[in-house]
Amino acid sequence: MYIPKYFKVTDVEEIWDFVQKNSFGTIVTTIQGKPIATHLPLRLIQKGDDYYLTGHMAYGNPQWRTFETCEDVLVMFQGPNAYISSSWYGHEEVPTWNYQAVHVYGKAIILERDELIEELTIMLEKYEENRENPVLWDKLSPQLLDSELKGIVGFKIKVGEIQAAYKLSQNRNERDYINIINKLRNEGNPNSKQMAGLMEKRFLRGDKNDSDTEKIR
Structure with a gap:
């Protein structure tokens, strides 16, 4: 992924x-x-010093059969994105687009049945834990589970290289940066509002120049 220096993220924990x-x-x-x-x-897990992405796909999906022949697979993750009008700058400029993206490269390995069951059990717990009537692994019938297991393939990807780009107008002066936040917030678009929130959070954290929080409204 091409990443200009202003937008490159290297903090692994972040x-x-x-x-x-x-x-x-x-x-x-x-x-x-x-x-x-x-x-x-997908689920991110750590084992010792290694990181893995785990998940599953339909048995009928031909992609899992490429894992053995591909030296590395690419996994892409995206956050909110938003159009940035050049009319929001205090000088003549062209428009652009703000976004967050992470690319992960690694070797994919097919999970054994027991590993797949463990993965599915944890995934259900993650997404069902706040539900009023959570559907967890041990609440489903053995017949249904056995049938479903035959129709999917589990995998894990050992993380090798990671690349991250957060294009959040870091290369703009403080006045333009604050104006972009205010304009995005008033766009009436969920993605734009999310982007405004991300930019404001980084601003208040001190990632931009000295802040004047009263200008953000």
Whole structure:
């Protein structure tokens, strides 16, 4: 991924926090030179000094069969994104787009049945824990579970290289930066509001020049 120096993120803990909060990723591999992709919820785990992404896909999906032949797979995670109008700057400029993106490269390995069951059990707990009537692994019938297990393939990806870009107008002066936040907040678009919140959080954290919080409204 091409990352200009202003937007490059190198803090591993910050990147993993982003992955945890934006865990619906896109896995990219190739079949005979043609890129293919699958969009899936993924889980980040740490074992010793190594990190893994785990998940599962339909048995009928041909992508899992490429794991053995691909030296590395690419997994992409994205956060909110928003159009930035150049009319929000105090000088003539072209418009752009703000976004957050993380790319993870690693070797994919197929999970054994017991590993897949453990993975599914934990995933259900993660997404069902706050539900009024949570559907957990041990509440489902053995017949249903056995049938479903035959229809999916579990995998884990040992993380090798990570790349992260947060393009949040860091290269703009303070006045323009604050104005962008205010304009995004008033866009009436959920993505724009999320982007405004991210930019404001970084501003108040001191990632930009000395702040004047009263200007952010």
